[in-house]
Amino acid sequence: MPRVVTLPGFVNAHSHAFQRALRGRAAGDEFWAWRDEMLAEAERHRPETVRELYERTYREMRAAGFTAVGEFHYLGLDTAYAAADAADAAGIAYVSLHVAYARGGLERMRQPSVAAYVSEVERLRHRGIAVGIAPHSVRACPRDWLVELGRYAAAEQLVLHVHACEQPREVEECLAEHGKRPIELLADTGCLGPQTTVVHATHANGAELDLLRDSGSTICACPTTEADLGDGFIPAIRVLHRGIPLCIGSDSNVRIDPLEELRELEGIARRQDGRRGVFEADALWAIGGASGARALGLESWDEIEVDLDHRSLDGVAPEHLRAALVAGCGGDVVVSPT
Incomplete structure (x- = not known):
């Protein structure tokens, strides 16, 4: 039996689990070409395919150390139930970030009105599924929808x-x-507001970051996806200086590894500031766990066990464990739940 240490689990605050199927595909040379292939993948899914693919993806997350996930779900209400069932089967805490979509995208993604969207949310809540409000974007939701969704x-x-x-x-x-x-x-x-999480903010300017700071909003950074899609990267130093809360997400799930997301976040900050240790190890662990849980409205999420005999931790002193995990380990140091 390996020697293990118990640590807080990680929280994946932004996932599109169906996009796991796209990993490795070229899909054009920029974001908008990739989006076309992503929409084609979205179109093919039905409750039974969601149930199967999402459970496999959530089990990957669980094995890598994510013990909670916020699924930013826009494949329709019928598949939202299947996604929740998949999370339950995989043993991962789940929040359905049920997406409001007024225009664009696919027909299956759209609701005819805010009232219709709210009805879907209430049906999910009636099933006992934890839910968050998720206007997809300012592209997908016009001003009047945003006003009503914010109020609700x-x-x-x-x-x-x-x-x-x-x-x-x-x-x-x-x-x-x-x-x-x-x-x-x-x-x-x-x-x-304090209950709001803005996903990406890779091209936010200073005035927008000030608005996030002043409102108490959180940013969810998804570094591996932002790199894969050519989105750019979070203005980490300006975010840190303003004290804006941060969490992480695996987003398109091109990679499923919370340690890599955190390492990329620190790497971005180092490149921007020209120094090491921009985020302290404990701060990175909070970004990976407690901050994500707060962004999802979760009061609790499972811990993980880390294999102290893993080759990546050979010779690491106990006081340096968390820093070593972020600096040089992957999700395979986590002992998979039985």
């Missing part, structure tokens, strides 16, 4: 997650339609 999330005390400032074209289109940048529009429509 606040009234029901539900978390609100939204993609914003992921791509330059998204920013340009928002400016053309609204005369505001995406995070400025979210602030103007009442969608920012």
